[in-house]
Amino acid sequence: MPQVITYREAVAVGLAQEMERDPSVVLIGEDIATAGGVFKATAGLLEKFGPKRVRDTPISEQAILGAAMGAAMTGLRPVAELMFADFVSVCHDLVVNQIAKARYMTNGQISLPLVVRFGNGGGLRFGAQHSQSVEGWLMAVPGLKVVVPSTPADVVGLMAAAVRDEDPVMFLEEKALYPTSGEVPEGEHVDELGTARVRRAGSDASIFALGTMVHRALGAAGQLAAEGIDCEVVDLRSLVPLDVSTVAASVAKTGRVFTVEEGPRLCGWGAELASIVAEECFYDLDAPVRRVTTPHIPLPAADSLEDAAIPSVERVVAVVREGLG
Amino acid sequence: MSNDTVKRPPREAEGSRGAEARVEMYRAQVRVRLFEKEAYNLFLQNLVKGTSHLAIGQEAVAAGVSAALRPDDYVFATYRGHAHAISRGAPMTACFAELMGRESGLMAGKGGSMHLTYAKGNFMGSYAIVGAHLTIANGAAWSAVYRGTDQVAVAFFGDGATNIGAFHEALNLAATWKLPVVFVCENNLYMEYTPISQVTAVAQPAADRASAYGLPPVLVDGNDADAVHEAATEAVERARSGGGPSLVEAVTYRHGGHSRADPGKYRPDEEVAEWLAKDPLPRYRTRLQGEGVEAPLLDRIEADARDEVDRAREEAKAAPPADPAHLETEVFSYGESSWRR
Ligand SMILES: Cc1ncc(C[n+]2csc(CCOP(=O)(O)OP(=O)(O)O)c2C)c(N)n1
Ligand SMILES: [Mg+2]
Numbered sequence: 001m002p003q004v005i006t007y008r009e010a011v012a013v014g015l016a017q018e019m020e021r022d023p024s025v026v027l028i029g030e031d032i033a034t035a036g037g038v039f040k041a042t043a044g045l046l047e048k049f050g051p052k053r054v055r056d057t058p059i060s061e062q063a064i065l066g067a068a069m070g071a072a073m074t075g076l077r078p079v080a081e082l083m084f085a086d087f088v089s090v091c092h093d094l095v096v097n098q099i100a101k102a103r104y105m106t107n108g109q110i111s112l113p114l115v116v117r118f119g120n121g122g123g124l125r126f127g128a129q130h131s132q133s134v135e136g137w138l139m140a141v142p143g144l145k146v147v148v149p150s151t152p153a154d155v156v157g158l159m160a161a162a163v164r165d166e167d168p169v170m171f172l173e174e175k176a177l178y179p180t181s182g183e184v185p186e187g188e189h190v191d192e193l194g195t196a197r198v199r200r201a202g203s204d205a206s207i208f209a210l211g212t213m214v215h216r217a218l219g220a221a222g223q224l225a226a227e228g229i230d231c232e233v234v235d236l237r238s239l240v241p242l243d244v245s246t247v248a249a250s251v252a253k254t255g256r257v258f259t260v261e262e263g264p265r266l267c268g269w270g271a272e273l274a275s276i277v278a279e280e281c282f283y284d285l286d287a288p289v290r291r292v293t294t295p296h297i298p299l300p301a302a303d304s305l306e307d308a309a310i311p312s313v314e315r316v317v318a319v320v321r322e323g324l325g
Numbered sequence: 326m327s328n329d330t331v332k333r334p335p336r337e338a339e340g341s342r343g344a345e346a347r348v349e350m351y352r353a354q355v356r357v358r359l360f361e362k363e364a365y366n367l368f369l370q371n372l373v374k375g376t377s378h379l380a381i382g383q384e385a386v387a388a389g390v391s392a393a394l395r396p397d398d399y400v401f402a403t404y405r406g407h408a409h410a411i412s413r414g415a416p417m418t419a420c421f422a423e424l425m426g427r428e429s430g431l432m433a434g435k436g437g438s439m440h441l442t443y444a445k446g447n448f449m450g451s452y453a454i455v456g457a458h459l460t461i462a463n464g465a466a467w468s469a470v471y472r473g474t475d476q477v478a479v480a481f482f483g484d485g486a487t488n489i490g491a492f493h494e495a496l497n498l499a500a501t502w503k504l505p506v507v508f509v510c511e512n513n514l515y516m517e518y519t520p521i522s523q524v525t526a527v528a529q530p531a532a533d534r535a536s537a538y539g540l541p542p543v544l545v546d547g548n549d550a551d552a553v554h555e556a557a558t559e560a561v562e563r564a565r566s567g568g569g570p571s572l573v574e575a576v577t578y579r580h581g582g583h584s585r586a587d588p589g590k591y592r593p594d595e596e597v598a599e600w601l602a603k604d605p606l607p608r609y610r611t612r613l614q615g616e617g618v619e620a621p622l623l624d625r626i627e628a629d630a631r632d633e634v635d636r637a638r639e640e641a642k643a644a645p646p647a648d649p650a651h652l653e654t655e656v657f658s659y660g661e662s663s664w665r666r
Pocket of ligand 1 (some may be wrong): 483517650
């Protein structure tokens, strides 16, 4: 029987599944062991797997990722937590110059089967330095895989895929989704990186979304259905690799493309998607691509401001309605 | 320098270490010296493009530390890493070829001079963002402990690296986790063009920081392979036996500029002259001869290294340029660069 768990619990379930299977999987990060993580996403893992495999670190993000990288190139499969995704900025070098490039620069002599976990995104009133969606930064770097699950089942399945992958995977857990729940399959669950999911089939418009925004897109599609507009909602799940075939198939079907992105406007993943669609699906298009994003601003703290910044169900509804009008 | 800093005067004679092994340390220094001189020539001929950072004058550090290591230990170096690559068995031909952008290069031309890597010899790479690889060496050391081996990781870095955050993050984690890692600071007194003393709060950039991480300060004459070897042996043994990390500061000097054709004019003539007089190679040769090693043996070592370098250079020169057909390979584990499906 499938069980219903939270997105937060799914992180530990996914990690435990892989740790039981493979003794080379080890976890490091600030407060992840005794405290179970600031997001409590690793709660119970220390008790289950012991301090050798679940390890607290100092507040040293470069040292954390360096340790993960050195361990990955010498036989372990480390999973490092960076706590708030915003903190990737203090170890950008490790991510961008070291981890991402090692295989290429060494012509394949070095493999880095590691996962970096991030608490990503806004909606929690944490202000500009604890709310960012960093997928745009990460997808711009050759050599990184970038995954953003939107459901507990995907957290488990994509985590398993990420841990088993031979390449560095940036695993962005959406902070706003931690308390949400959903069914996860019984028994071992392993998904596939680089595969999008059609969450709702439709014929009038394709809405492409990621992470938290998938749920907003689905909410919007529900409202639009009441008006007779039949939207398809595609959960990209992974930006690198990007499932272009599923994207193209959806565009061929609907002819109208909308993106819903939590990140700020410029160079968001939707811009890349729009460019792919323009190059490869131009003759399937019946209207210009429309992007719904956070404005190009740092995220504010106040409820009213943050809610106005991040794409809402209402804003998606309005843009789609206008786009089809 | 703090008062309790361990000073290691060059030894009169090496008791524990056999003459043969010390002759090999001489060979190691000569091979690097000749390789580096040739790399410089190739640069002047525009056969080595971009940049390169030579270790001429600093050979005793790589030689002394390498001789203290086992083949399965891990080594991490900087962009000034030709010496360390060669010391870990990277074939000279492939090194020259990499410098010259050839298909037969150590990394098929994808890395270049600053990123020499020879994973087969557990030479886990040369890193060109100052300080980063200290944290990565920790990871290799942690993995060794986790896997229950007694391998040791060594990170070589410059004096300049002691002022970057990664150095301090790495030292603290290594000390806290008691990792089997040896941090070797090659203090050549300069960063690129600025003296380290001008921008550092303490006199010995590494040794004077050791106490902050609960480590004993270790300061050695980096132009003396025996002294380096002795300090490294102690540090490696400590790491191997579960005693945790060490921070070794080896004071040395680069004969040339920071990189490429930098003439190093910012350095006072007297200073350069003083250090040239302490050139580790003739110094070591003289010492070995003084201890009874026959001159013809040492001559032979020099001639062999000369032949090896000449042969390697010619082979590398004859190799075809890196093949653009491989431009997009090895970005991901499936062998290529595709970001889409
Ligand atoms: C983070 C970073 N900052 C600056 C540089 C540019 N840079 C390259 S080498 C160098 C000097 C480093 O000096 P040191 O650590 O003493 O090493 P040395 O070159 O003397 O061996 C600098 C500033 C860099 N590569 N990385
Ligand atoms: Mg220096």
